[in-house]
Amino acid sequence: MTLPVPADVLSKLKSVLGPDGWSVDPDRLAPKLVEWRGRWRGETPLLALPRSTEEVAAVVGICFEHGVAVTPQGGNTGLVGGQIPEGEILLSTERLRRVRDIAPVDDCIVVEAGVTLLETQAAAAEAGRFFPLSLAAEGTATIGGNISTNAGGTAVLRYGVMRDLVLGLEAVLPNGEVFSGLKRLRKDNTGYDLKQLLIGAEGTLGVITAASLKLFPVMVSRATAVVGLASPQAAVDLLVRAKAETGGGVEAFELMGRRGVENVLKNIPDTREMLSEPHPWYVLIELTSGEPGAAEAGMERLLAAAFEEGLIADAALAQNEAQAKAFWRVREDQSAGQKPEGAAWKHDVSVPLSRIADFIVEATAAAERFHPGSRVVAFGHVGDGNVHFDVLQPLGADGAAFSALRDEGSKIIHDLVAAYDGSISAEHGLGRMKSAEALRYKSPVQVETMRAIRTALDPKRIMNPRVLF
Structure with a gap:
């Protein structure tokens, strides 16, 4: 817990921010003090709402002078708790709007x-x-x-x-x-x-x-398709084919497992099956081009070649923007579709693309061995090696008991990531969730170099003090 902020420091901060530039109203603060999934809840003695770079500088300068910690926050959409204060001044950028x-x-x-x-x-x-x-x-x-x-x-x-x-x-x-x-x-x-x-x-x-x-x-030609296939390895093979077929025209290549799709269909209103029959795995592909009609033609060639090579079992090419958005909604609501299913161990990891299929298979088996009945939902940006590998509680299980095993279970997954020469955080950051754990996977030279940089710029460690090293 961060030390209490002296009253005179709070007065100085309020003075530089002006009467509408700060708040202690519990209702105003409440949505900023809880993370989207509800895992972290925090507190702050003051919400600072600067309107300009100069006001941000004044706030941070006062805090530095007095050794008062600051947690910056943007839209509060982070998933590793780095934006949630635990007694620090909460500095929101919501009014830096130009x-x-x-x-x-x-x-x-x-x-x-x-x-x-x-x-x-x-x-x-x-x-x-x-x-x-x-x-x-x-x-x-x-x-x-x-x-x-x-x-x-x-x-x-x-x-x-x-x-x-x-x-x-x-x-x-x-x-x-x-x-x-x-x-x-x-x-x-x-x-x-x-x-x-x-x-x-x-x-x-x-x-x-x-x-x-x-x-x-702006790309004048865009084609969106969903394909059904048998395995993550088939998805990797399809990506290699897509890159070769389009000469760099692949803009998105998103992998989804059947369980994740089912969660969306079950828990998110106004969603529907993307293909006529269920498949173990799906890939959402988007091709773009600066040449009119080129993306559509490229997608048709790709799908035809993929069928001929046996890489895919079924496909649907979006016929209009509304259908493309419907496909994307199933992908984008993967996390939201999990929320009603109970407790989950969330992993945002990356491994080399050539090893992503083996990782998914091995990590799934490891999770199921560790906690029989657990439900793995793997999805994400397979095109860049980033997998959101989430382990959901068994149906009917005690969510609190399952959550209590999170650290032990996640260590198994993250050790596998390290063995595959990957990263335990691909795009969400470390935050409060993974900062201490990351020390196991960083070399002493890496850690000491990062600490030296931080000490040089922030010798009092006032900025987001529980995050990183």
């Missing part, structure tokens, strides 16, 4: 940290450009949070993770100084790329206040 600039010639948009991902996509579209990061929580997830956690999403295969989409950053460092790095350059070979330290740092090295982001041409 789209500062859109430069189509530079293929760049400059937005403040509290702008949502969906709003960023819309602003880019209005300028005739495309911002590719996309994930299920995009309506509430904010750009600052996406950068702080190095978000991945569904288009990583073609466009990369958030780290690949950031041209420049503005941030308030732990001592209250402003790092002004909002360049829009593709090339700047003048030393350390300091923005990369802040990307994926989960708020431990400062508060991101604005970002320059890459934009791309």
